[in-house]
Amino acid sequence: MKRKQNLKINNTFSIKADVTLYLGDRLDLIEQIKQCGDKAELIITSPPYNTGKEYEEQTSLEEYIKAQSQTISACVDILSETGSICWQVGHYIKGSSRNKEAFPLDLVLYPIFKENGLILKNRVVWHFGHGLHETVRFSGRHETILWFVRSENYTFNLDPIRIPQKYPGKRSYRGDKIGKPSGNPSGKNPSDVWDIPNVKANHIEKTEHPCQFPVGMINRLVLGLTNEGDLVFDPYIGVGTSAVSAVLNNRRAAGADIMQKYLDIAEERIRKAWEGTLKIRPMNKPVYKPSGRESVSQIPKEWKE
Numbered sequence: 359m360k361r362k363q364n365l366k367i368n369n370t371f372s373i374k375a376d377v378t379l380y381l382g383d384r385l386d387l388i389e390q391i392k393q394c395g396d397k398a399e400l401i402i403t404s405p406p407y408n409t410g411k412e413y414e415e416q417t418s419l420e421e422y423i424k425a426q427s428q429t430i431s432a433c434v435d436i437l438s439e440t441g442s443i444c445w446q447v448g449h450y451i452k453g454s455s456r457n458k459e460a461f462p463l464d465l466v467l468y469p470i471f472k473e474n475g476l477i478l479k480n481r482v483v484w485h486f487g488h489g490l491h492e493t494v495r496f497s498g499r500h501e502t503i504l505w506f507v508r509s510e511n512y513t514f515n516l517d518p519i520r521i522p523q524k525y526p527g528k529r530s531y532r533g534d535k536i537g538k539p540s541g542n543p544s545g546k547n548p549s550d551v552w553d554i555p556n557v558k559a560n561h562i563e564k565t566e567h568p569c570q571f572p573v574g575m576i577n578r579l580v581l582g583l584t585n586e587g588d589l590v591f592d593p594y595i596g597v598g599t600s601a602v603s604a605v606l607n608n609r610r611a612a613g614a615d616i617m618q619k620y621l622d623i624a625e626e627r628i629r630k631a632w633e634g635t636l637k638i639r640p641m642n643k644p645v646y647k648p649s650g651r652e653s654v655s656q657i658p659k660e661w662k663e
């Protein structure tokens with residue numbers, strides 16, 4: 359696709375905009391998209407988890423599920439026939455210390471997607487290295503992405519998201535291809551377990567948002583589940599990571615957030631992505647493994663005494 363000269367960012371939805379960043383409730387933006395008759399090829403989001411962050415009011419689990427149900431049904435109304443919905447969630451934690459009870463949000467929300475007639479393709483496990491150090495339960499180091507489609511005629515492009523094989527030199531030992539390399543020269547399927555650093559303190563993509571997506575993770579979904587020119591929609595867009603990925607890959611994007619300060623950062627990131635100046639961790643960069651020689655890898659002398 360030929361790259362346009364200028365990037366058009368709107369604050370209300372228009373089919374002609376490259377990006378829409380709407381300040382307000384996600385249902386209002388979905389209504390605007392519906393009125394324009396556009397459809398999203400990919401709806402990707404990480405909703406609030408009802409944990410009382412600065413952008414959400416903590417409510418009962420029942421109320422939370424009701425609000426999520428409204429969002430999901432409205433999203434299905436603007437999903438294309440070949441489209442996908444990816445819902446990235448962790449746990450809602452009730453209580454504190456020993457009284458903590460964990461509710462895995464993918465389990466809680468799965469029935470809502472089924473009631474809306476969607477088909478689950480994968481439950482991707484996102485494993486990462488940083489988080490709270492718990493003392494009376496295991497420290498949480500994974501979240502999940504539920505990937506649903508509307509029909510079996512869904513878009514899936516494996517080639518742009520292949521990853522290097524562990525043993526590219528492997529050869530077939532029987533059959534027609536005996537003695538020939540057995541893998542695909544373009545790499546292998548990235549599987550449904552993704553080891554991608556989460557965006558915490560030292561990550562090059564870190565902004566002031568407490569829980570932003572890593573761009574590389576969203577690139578995998580945008581490249582795999584959409585084609586150029588398609589619309590990528592995020593009902594809870596935060597600092598705009600899904601739109602950054604859309605712009606980097608010549609897709610259109612739209613998203614809502616109730617916090618102006620996040621949308622300001624989103625706009626700046628999207629413009630930088632368009633100009634090629636946004637710092638991004640590459641999609642398939644392996645997780646850093648310490649060599650063992652760094653000072654922080656050494657056992658402190660006090661522990662040896």
Ligand SMILES: C[S@@+](CC[C@H](N)C(=O)[O-])C[C@H]1O[C@@H](n2cnc3c(N)ncnc32)[C@H](O)[C@@H]1O
Pocket residue numbers: 382383384385403404405406407413414567569570571593594595596597598599600614615616617620
């Ligand atoms: C988990 S964060 C999403 C972060 C995003 N994935 C990113 O990479 O920046 C959830 C976002 O939902 C926004 N939000 C909360 N209630 C909303 C609503 N009713 N409509 C739209 N956005 C909302 C919050 O302000 C917050 O930025």
